[in-house]
Structures are given as structure tokens and as C-alpha cells.
Amino acid sequence: MKNRLFYARHLEDLPETGWRRVAxxxxxxxAMLLFNRELAADFDLPRDWQSGPLAVDRWSGNALPDTIEPTALAYAGHQFGQPVPQLGDGRALLLGQLRHRDGRLRDVQLKGSGRTPFSRMGDGRAGIGPVLREFLVSEAMAALGIPTTRALAALATGDTIQRQFGPEPGAILVRVASSHLRFGSFEYFAHRGDREGLQRLADAAVAxxxxxxxxxxxxxxCLALLERVMEQTASLVSEWMRVGFIHGVMNTDNMTLSGETLDYGPCAFMDEFRAGQVLSSVDRGGRYAFDQQPYMxxxxxxxxAECLLPLLDEDTDTAVDRAEGLLTRFPDCFRQFHHPMLAAKIGLPPTPRVEEDAALTERLLGLMEQAGADFTNTFRELGRAAPTEAAGQQRLVAILGDRPDTRTWLKAYARRxxxxxxxxxxxxxxRRARMAETNPVHIPRNHLVEAALVAAEGGDLRPAEDLLKVVRSPYTANGLPAIYRxxxxxxxxxxxxxCGT
Known part of the structure; x- marks a missing residue:
């Protein structure tokens, strides 16, 4: 232990060539913009780390205790299908780990804290818009019950940065994660032929x-590690699709070994349902469209798996056979999560008929796409309307369109x-209880997020604060204004x- 708060397992467990000390x-x-007191309580943070001038100076990086050794982690990645041998934390620094009340350690990272050896000619800074977007959306995901990194604090820097659309106020995000090990972390050592580095990284991921x-x-x-990561990833993507979330930039450097959602750049939640919807400005080819996320x-x-081959067997052909034997099971692994989720979205329990029930939901999604129906509100309305209730059925017909296919589906659903x-x-x-637990009332709708970010850039934090309260209560109306729904x-x-980079 380095001091009364921070551990430094990243220095102790990771290959020394995989990180650099950087101030x-x-x-x-x-200045503090937002502080997550609920999350701070999980770490029993002292008061002088939660509020006041000293807390601001610490979390901005201006006055870190001497016992903390900030480090930038190296990683590589495939970005939109193209290999990039070296990426790394170009604007982030890992402070160390805090002990959570569950006994496990969590990484604490400053994002937007300045240049590092991996900045690739960038300024190492972040704007207030992207920082608040990540704060809002990651807290929404946590409230939705979806594995994610968390936001502990958002701070203004008082400095101006230059971005695509001109000058923006600078900001720093304090991010908490189970770890910042990524698929791309392994790619970094694989590109360098560093088998020892791969082994140490795999050992750290397991531990x-x-x-x-x-x-x-x-x-x-090592094979069991790959299998566990496959299961966690399949579960995570299914959960994204449950709430209509589109990550937008599923590059390998944005995929975690822990199965947590990482990096909320050009992410979005669907309003009207379109299976192939793309909202990310950098995803011009639709590689990471909503319905492509399982394939990606x-x-x-x-x-x-290609990175792990040297650890799976000394004989390359045998290692390839072992990896392929596992990965060919991914579609079945994904369906084990996805089909029960689809059934639950229309209130049906997992049964031996789960594939048929999932297909029933897929038929509903097809109707929603034809009608341009709102993804979130349609499922909530279905949860309110008894399958045989005439008034409720009429409301659904109004949403889905008065067509024979709509009425055929409603009859099939009632019979089921x-x-x-x-x-x-x-x-x-x-049925109603299951749908209420599965389908949110509130999501961070894109137009509300954008309005909050624009207001914050102009110095008004109230819309962001109000929206944060809403997304932290995703499954109940709680008397909140209808505008959020x-x-x-x-x-x-x-x-x-x-992205904001």
C-alpha cells in the first residue's frame, strides 16, 4: 500500500514495458463540476477528497500526494478493422487503485490530464462536452444494471482547448474501472513478439x-480466460441491445477484459427503432451499427485469441485449433444471453420455448421498424397494456400501425x-413485473444529452444535473417530468x- 488510500497493483503486476510514469x-x-458522492461512499473516501479546494486540486492533478505515481498504460488495437501497433493512454493517467467496500480493487484514472508519451501529437486534454457525456451515460448504464466504468468526478480546468468545431472549455473526468486492461493491451505485446509480456498480462487479468x-x-x-472473456462480452453486448445502446466505436482498444463498457465517445441510445442504426460520426461505413455489435x-x-496463441500451445497449429474450437461457439454463447433477454422484453420467462419467444420479439421489432416506433416507449406501453385489453391494444395499434401484420402479432402475443x-x-x-424490470422508462436520450452539454459549455450545469437525477432512476417515472420520456x-x-478527441 502506497498511502492510506491508493494501491499500485498496475506497477506490481504488469510488464514494465507496458506503462510509463507521467506527471x-x-x-x-x-473547479468541480459534478461529484459522485454515492460512488465515493463505496470507497469510504475522506472528506478532503470529496469537497473543498484540496479535493479540487487533487482530482485535477494539480496537487497529487507524492506517494501517488501516475502512469500511462500502453496498448495497441484494431481501429475500424485496421491494426495500429501502438496507441496507449494519450490523455489519461492511472493514479492507482482504491479498495471498494466489496473488498476488490478498482482503478482510478484521470482522463484529460495532459500529454503522455502515447499522445501521438494530441494535446492530452478533454472538453467539457465529452467529459459530461461520459459522466451522464456511464451513470445511466450503471443504474440500468449494465457493467460499466463509473464516473467519480468531472472538473473544469479553466483552460480552453481547440477541437473540430472550434474552442471548447477544458475538463477532466475521474474514471473508476475494475481495470483498464483491454483487448488491445494484449495486442501491444503481441505486435512486439513479447511472450513474457503476454504471460504476465494474462496472469494479471486472471488474478x-x-x-x-x-x-x-x-x-x-489461458484458454479458460479467453472463454470467460467471451462469455462476459456476449452478455455485455446483449445488455447493450436490451436498452437500445449503440457503442459507436467498438475497436479492440475499447473492449475490456473485465466485460465492462469502456469509453463513451460517439455512443448513443436509439429513439425510433432501426436495426442498422448508426449515429457515430466516425463510423461512416456502419461497421458498428446497432445490429452489427454481436458480430463485431x-x-x-x-x-x-490471435494474441493468446503462444500461451495456448507451443505448437501453433494446435493453438489455432484450440482457439477456433472455442470461438466457433460464440454465436451459441451470445444466444444464451440474447434469447432470454428478448423474451423478457415482452414479459415472458425463460422456458424451453425461449427461441420461439425471442422470435416473437423479433417480429415485434420488425413492426416497430416499419412504423418508426420509439424503442423504449413501445416496450413500456406493451407492459402497460394487457394482451386482451381493447383500449391497450388500440394504443399499440396506433404506435405500430393499423396493418394486418400488427393485429396478427397482437393476437399471437395474446395466445402466447x-x-x-x-x-x-x-x-x-x-408479465408486467418482468417487463418493468427489463424495459427502462428513462434513458439518456440523445437530444437531452446534447442540450445539457451545450448548456454546460455556456456555464449552465443545471440541465446536466437534472438529467443525471433522471437517468439514475431508469425503471420508474418517480413523478419526473414527462419531457424526459x-x-x-x-x-x-x-x-x-x-468522439471529442
Whole structure:
């Protein structure tokens, strides 16, 4: 332990060639924008780390204790399918780890803290818009029950940075994660032919995230690690799709070994449902469209497996056979999560008929796409309307369109819920409860996020603070204004989201 708060497992466990010690670059006039007191309580942070001038100076990087040794981590990655041998933390510094109340360590990182050896001619800074976007969306994801990094604090720097659309106020995000090990972390050592580095990295990943695998033989342990990461990734992507989330930049350097959502750059939540929807301004070819996310997850896992081949077996052909034997199971692995999720979205429990129930939901999604129906609100309306209730059915017909396909689906759904199609029925109270647990009322709608960011850039934090309160209560209306549940008007629609780098 380096001091009363921070550990430094990254210095102790990772290959020395995989990180660099770097001091944060001072900022001129730091000020706290948002602070996550609920998360701070999970680490029992002392008061002088939560508020006041000293807390601001510490989290801005201006006055870190001497016992903290900030480091930038090296990694590589495939960006939109193209290999990049060296990336790394170009604007982020890892301070160390805090002990969570669950006994596990969590990384604490400053994002936007200045240049590092991996900045690639960038300024190492972040703007207030991207910082607040990550704060809002990552906290929304945590409230939705989806594995994610968390935001502990957002601070203004008092400095101005230059970006694509002109000058922006600078900011720093304090990010918390189970770790910052990425698929691209392995690619960094694989590009360099560093087998020892790969082994140390794999050992660290197992010890930090999957300690139950430590009892495995080393070669079996590595394959088991790949299998566990595959399962976590399949589950994560299915959860993204449950709430209509589009990551927007699923490069291998943005995929974590822990199975947490990492990096909220050009991310977005769907309003009207379109299976192939793309909102990321950098995804011009639709590589990471909503419905492509499972396929891209498997593609990324294949790149990870290629890095691990030297650890799977000394014979390359045998190592390839072992990796391929595992990865060919990804589609089935994904369906094990995705099909029960689809069934739950229409209130049906997992049963031997789960594939048929998932197909019933897919048919509904097709109707929604034809009608341009709102993804979130359609499922909530379905949860309110009993399958045989005439008024409720009419509301759904109004949403989905008064077409024969709509009425055919509503009849099939009613028969399924009542058990009239030969399968087990579902009690109405159970159906409603399951849908209420699965389908959110509130998501961080893109037009509301953008409005909050524009206001914050102009010095008004109130819209961001109000939206944060809303997204932290995703499954209940809680008397909150209806504006947070309404889709955007045509003139409010967000057609592209941006990285901010």
C-alpha cells in the first residue's frame, strides 16, 4: 500500500514495458463540476477528497500526494478493422487503485490530464462536452444494471482547448474501472513478439478478474480466460441491445477484459427503432451499427485469441485449433444471453420455448421498424397494456400501425401469454413485473444529452444535473417530468454523435 488510500497493483503486476510514469500537466483554474458522492461512499473516501479546494486540486492533478505515481498504460488495437501497433493512454493517467467496500480493487484514472508519451501529437486534454457525456451515460448504464466504468468526478480546468468545431472549455473526468486492461493491451505485446509480456498480462487479468481460474494449469488457464472473456462480452453486448445502446466505436482498444463498457465517445441510445442504426460520426461505413455489435464482438474476440496463441500451445497449429474450437461457439454463447433477454422484453420467462419467444420479439421489432416506433416507449406501453385489453391494444395499434401484420402479432402475443398456443401461459402480474424490470422508462436520450452539454459549455450545469437525477432512476417515472420520456421532435433529433478527441 502506497498511502492510506491508493494501491499500485498496475506497477506490481504488469510488464514494465507496458506503462510509463507521467506527471499530470497543471491546469490554470480547476473547479468541480459534478461529484459522485454515492460512488465515493463505496470507497469510504475522506472528506478532503470529496469537497473543498484540496479535493479540487487533487482530482485535477494539480496537487497529487507524492506517494501517488501516475502512469500511462500502453496498448495497441484494431481501429475500424485496421491494426495500429501502438496507441496507449494519450490523455489519461492511472493514479492507482482504491479498495471498494466489496473488498476488490478498482482503478482510478484521470482522463484529460495532459500529454503522455502515447499522445501521438494530441494535446492530452478533454472538453467539457465529452467529459459530461461520459459522466451522464456511464451513470445511466450503471443504474440500468449494465457493467460499466463509473464516473467519480468531472472538473473544469479553466483552460480552453481547440477541437473540430472550434474552442471548447477544458475538463477532466475521474474514471473508476475494475481495470483498464483491454483487448488491445494484449495486442501491444503481441505486435512486439513479447511472450513474457503476454504471460504476465494474462496472469494479471486472471488474478484481477477471474481468480477462480488460478487453480488451472497455465495453458488451460489461458484458454479458460479467453472463454470467460467471451462469455462476459456476449452478455455485455446483449445488455447493450436490451436498452437500445449503440457503442459507436467498438475497436479492440475499447473492449475490456473485465466485460465492462469502456469509453463513451460517439455512443448513443436509439429513439425510433432501426436495426442498422448508426449515429457515430466516425463510423461512416456502419461497421458498428446497432445490429452489427454481436458480430463485431466475435471479430474482436478473434483478434484477442490471435494474441493468446503462444500461451495456448507451443505448437501453433494446435493453438489455432484450440482457439477456433472455442470461438466457433460464440454465436451459441451470445444466444444464451440474447434469447432470454428478448423474451423478457415482452414479459415472458425463460422456458424451453425461449427461441420461439425471442422470435416473437423479433417480429415485434420488425413492426416497430416499419412504423418508426420509439424503442423504449413501445416496450413500456406493451407492459402497460394487457394482451386482451381493447383500449391497450388500440394504443399499440396506433404506435405500430393499423396493418394486418400488427393485429396478427397482437393476437399471437395474446395466445402466447394465455397459453392458448399449446405452451405455458404467463400470469399477467408476472408479465408486467418482468417487463418493468427489463424495459427502462428513462434513458439518456440523445437530444437531452446534447442540450445539457451545450448548456454546460455556456456555464449552465443545471440541465446536466437534472438529467443525471433522471437517468439514475431508469425503471420508474418517480413523478419526473414527462419531457424526459418523450422522443425528440423532428428539429431536436440528433443525427450524429462525436468522439471529442
Amino acid at each position: 499530470p500537466e497543471p491546469v490554470s483554474a480547476p 484481477w478478474h477471474y481468480p477462480d481460474l488460478l487453480s488451472h494449469d497455465p495453458r488451460e488457464r 464482438a466475435q471479430w474482436n474476440l478473434t483478434r484477442l 401469454c394465455e397459453g392458448d398456443d399449446g405452451g405455458p401461459g404467463v400470469a399477467e402480474s408476472d 418523450q422522443p425528440p421532435e423532428p428539429e431536436e433529433r440528433v443525427h450524429a454523435t462525436f
